[in-house]
Amino acid sequence: MPDETASVQTATAPPSKAMKAVISCDALQALIAALAADYLVLGPTVRDGAIVYEEISDLSQLPAGWKDKQDAGKYRLERREDDAIFGFAVGPHSWKRFLHPPVETLWTGRRDNDGFSIAPAAGEPRKFAFIGVRSCELHAIAIQDKVFIGSPYADVGYRARRQDAFIVAVNCAEAGGTCFCASMETGPEAKNGFDLVLTELLGEARHDFLVDVGSDAGAALLGRLPHRSASDADVAAKAAIIAQTRARMGRALETDGIKELLQSSPNHQRWDDVAARCLTCGNCTMVCPTCFCTTVEDHSDLTGNTAERVRKWDSCFTLDFSYIHGGSVRETGSSRYRQWITHKLANWIDQFGTSGCVGCGRCITWCPLGIDITEEAAAIRANPMTAAGGQHEGT
Amino acid sequence: MKGLERILREHAFFAGFPEDQIALVAGCARNHRFDAGQYLFREGEPANEFFLIRHGKVALDIASPGQPPIVMSTLEPGEIVGASWLVPPYRWTFDARAVELVRAIGIDAACLRGKCEADHHLGYEMMKRFAPILVKRLHATRLQVLNVYGKR
Amino acid sequence: MFTESAEMARMPPAASGDPFVPRIYCVDRIRRELSDTVTLEITPSQGPRPRYAPGQFNMLYAFGVGEVAISISGDCADDRTFVHTVRDVGAASRAITSLDVGAAIGVRGPFGTAWPVTDAEGSDIVIVAGGLGLAPLRPAIYHVLANRSRYGRIAILFGTRHPQDMLYRDELAAWRRNLDISVEVTVDHADRDWRGNVGVVPALIARASFDPHDTVALVCGPEIMMRFAVNALRDAGVAPDHIHLSMERNMKCAIGLCGHCQFGPQFVCKDGPVMRFDRIASLFAVREI
Incomplete structure (x- = not known):
């Protein structure tokens, strides 16, 4: 929209992927409005004492002036001294609830004269635009892409939702008390996987956003917003914010050799120690932005003539998860925690070429007992098993 | 006797057994033939002989009142029948029955025990052969009692 | 990393398009x-x-x-x-x-993956089945019998609980009549009417005749039975990378997306069900894995 851009200092060339721009809060409102024309716009908002991801249409719905105080098993919203819109870390929601929904109908079957017939589920009508995606979450989305699109059998629904999604990321200015993205090399700076990324620049007399462009679609949208070129000072301010966040990580996880460490520790006594605390509630898997496991149920109507195949999030902490005829493979809590953390930090690397952990800290914050993945991994490392779990045969 | 020595040497149980000691064992050995249905020994009888199967199949049975006998195991040529002769009070704890024509070498238990006692090298060679068989049979028995093929 | 042979290559899905739709x-x-x-x-x-x-x-x-x-x-x-x-x-x-x-x-x-029947050509074949585990092996048996000349000695070793529980009884009898292969059946329990073997599959492995240095073993049955069978095959001298097992875990999606069938880093649905023993040896006896 030339009439809008004309009123601000602007580059003569249209925005490109290399461009760095600065926009105001008003322009952020314009961004939301522009996206709403084509997308279901989803962003952070305060509900029930937590920052969650919901449909938003107005800048005022974003959690301006709030921060989240997080520690193992603890989450509390507090007022900030300033009006920062993105001055928090992450809440219980992650974007997987939209790309990989908690409940999804795969198809519907109907009885007919020949037996039954199957109709695929109606596709999702709306494209998603995500506002405020953190670097750890970009990595989580990239990891789920490998799971759902990278294998020979792609998840058709996920692929469609993912391809259509527009992503506005945010560089973190605050590190949460349970954050450890720096040690997972998944943050705090968003480097790719977005259309636009914002860095909130907040000072005595300013409330702006530095915008980096990650895609042509992002560049095109930026071109429609009032913006000016970023100055060297703006770019330096962004670097300082990221450096400060990196320095304030609440936690760290040593990843060196973690795959071999966990894969060689199936009988470590620490698993019993965790199991004594773990409720096997599965909260960690529900809040985890990469946990992808699902189950499928048949939902029949009362006549029995219609059946829906419904896919739901599942958790490796349930007994049913590993059920084979006669019983569950993983009966004990220790084996289920071992499965989760070994899969997340070790087996995932064999399966998908990447760790399954992005260091977002949600599993630590939302564990009712405050079980800490970084602490458990460190405990295994501190007391490694002497030999790899080979075959053991007694008489 | 030379014939028995040769037969012993060819039996899988004695593969690689020291030559001089084969002769000692042969001194306690004799040939047997059991027709189908005949018993090599019965439960409760003194275990005064053990057998190396040369030909045919032997079933180890155990009987319970009011029920047909249960076959616990079958043994084939190359295998041995009986371990109770090694351990006091030297009594059989099951029946050994020839399923078909069985040819076997019987080794007199008291004779062999005496020679093993007198010559510990011989005794140790015998133990080295028996221990793995007993362990394997123990493993097999465990697998059997687990009833792995049934519904859980 | 599990696809180096023709059989291991995954077959295309039945329906093009959505793999969840039957x-x-x-x-x-x-x-x-x-x-x-x-x-x-x-x-x-x-x-x-x-x-x-x-x-x-x-x-x-x-x-x-x-x-x-x-x-x-x-x-x-x-x-x-x-x-x-x-x-x-x-x-x-x-x-x-x-x-x-x-x-x-x-x-x-x-x-899923397949038995390596093509890679095994030229070798002796030992097929070890327990209970219903004979069912996943039957296509491999049909294949090796139909292509008999491509293989060395063939032994089919089958264990089941009781003579009455014997799967494919008539077919086993027919295979037994084939003098060109060795078929041995053993049962855990029998009464005296049973004239066959009583005992466990590892005993059949110990008695079977094959060249341990040039044998491919295909094993399917309850996991405990497979553990015993693997021990017996290794005692006989068969190398771990010549032993193939068909594993069972909770398979819900069959395409590696639901997570249920994980066995260590493997998804049994797509990295299995047929797996080479050497690749899962470290997990094989781990409890609740």
Whole structure:
């Protein structure tokens, strides 16, 4: 929209992927409005004492002036001294609830004269635009892409939702008390996987956003917003914010050799120690932005003539998860925690070429007992098993 | 006797057994033939002989009142029948029955025990052969009692 | 990393498009094998039946009840039907074993890795089956018998609980009459009417004649039985990378997306069910893995 851009200092060339721009809060409102024309716009908002991801249409719905105080098993919203819109870390929601929904109908079957017939589920009508995606979450989305699109059998629904999604990321200015993205090399700076990324620049007399462009679609949208070129000072301010966040990580996880460490520790006594605390509630898997496991149920109507195949999030902490005829493979809590953390930090690397952990800290914050993945991994490392779990045969 | 020595040497149980000691064992050995249905020994009888199967199949049975006998195991040529002769009070704890024509070498238990006692090298060679068989049979028995093929 | 041989290469899915949507098949024939076990022959209601390799499995769907992973137990040379031997052990398998001739059944597949029957050419073959584990091995048996000259000695070693529980009894008898292969059956328990072997499969392995340095072993059965069988094969001198096992875990999606069937880093649905022993040796005896 030339009439809008004309009123601000602007580059003569249209925005490109290399461009760095600065926009105001008003322009952020314009961004939301522009996206709403084509997308279901989803962003952070305060509900029930937590920052969650919901449909938003107005800048005022974003959690301006709030921060989240997080520690193992603890989450509390507090007022900030300033009006920062993105001055928090992450809440219980992650974007997987939209790309990989908690409940999804795969198809519907109907009885007919020949037996039954199957109709695929109606596709999702709306494209998603995500506002405020953190670097750890970009990595989580990239990891789920490998799971759902990278294998020979792609998840058709996920692929469609993912391809259509527009992503506005945010560089973190605050590190949460349970954050450890720096040690997972998944943050705090968003480097790719977005259309636009914002860095909130907040000072005595300013409330702006530095915008980096990650895609042509992002560049095109930026071109429609009032913006000016970023100055060297703006770019330096962004670097300082990221450096400060990196320095304030609440936690760290040593990843060196973690795959071999966990894969060689199936009988470590620490698993019993965790199991004594773990409720096997599965909260960690529900809040985890990469946990992808699902189950499928048949939902029949009362006549029995219609059946829906419904896919739901599942958790490796349930007994049913590993059920084979006669019983569950993983009966004990220790084996289920071992499965989760070994899969997340070790087996995932064999399966998908990447760790399954992005260091977002949600599993630590939302564990009712405050079980800490970084602490458990460190405990295994501190007391490694002497030999790899080979075959053991007694008489 | 030379014939028995040769037969012993060819039996899988004695593969690689020291030559001089084969002769000692042969001194306690004799040939047997059991027709189908005949018993090599019965439960409760003194275990005064053990057998190396040369030909045919032997079933180890155990009987319970009011029920047909249960076959616990079958043994084939190359295998041995009986371990109770090694351990006091030297009594059989099951029946050994020839399923078909069985040819076997019987080794007199008291004779062999005496020679093993007198010559510990011989005794140790015998133990080295028996221990793995007993362990394997123990493993097999465990697998059997687990009833792995049934519904859980 | 699990696809270096022709058989290991995954077969294309039955239906193009959404891999979660089954195709409709029709039950052509039913054969009752055991009191709780039937064999179904099913054909697609439309279009050709997809190709499969011995050892692969399908997801069978009973309308309104659910889906269950069942290995294919027919002859690959028959290009018309899928043959599945199903034991009634749960809601879905009960519904499937209760189907009548003419009934409709949903099928996704075939999925998973196959027995290495081509790689094994030129070698002795030892097929070790326990209980219902004979069903996933039957396509491999058909294949090696149909291509007898390509293999060395062939031994089929089968263990089951009781003579009455013997799967494919008539076929086993027919294979036994084939003097060119060795077929040994053993049971855990028998009364005196049983003239065959009593004992466990490892005892059959110890007695079987094969060249341990040039043998490919295919093993399927309850996991405990497979652990014992692997020990016996290794005692006999068979190398770990010549032993192949068909593993069982909870398979829900069959395409590596649902996470249920994980066995260490492997997904049994796509990295298995047939796995080479050396690749899973460190996990094989780990509890609750």
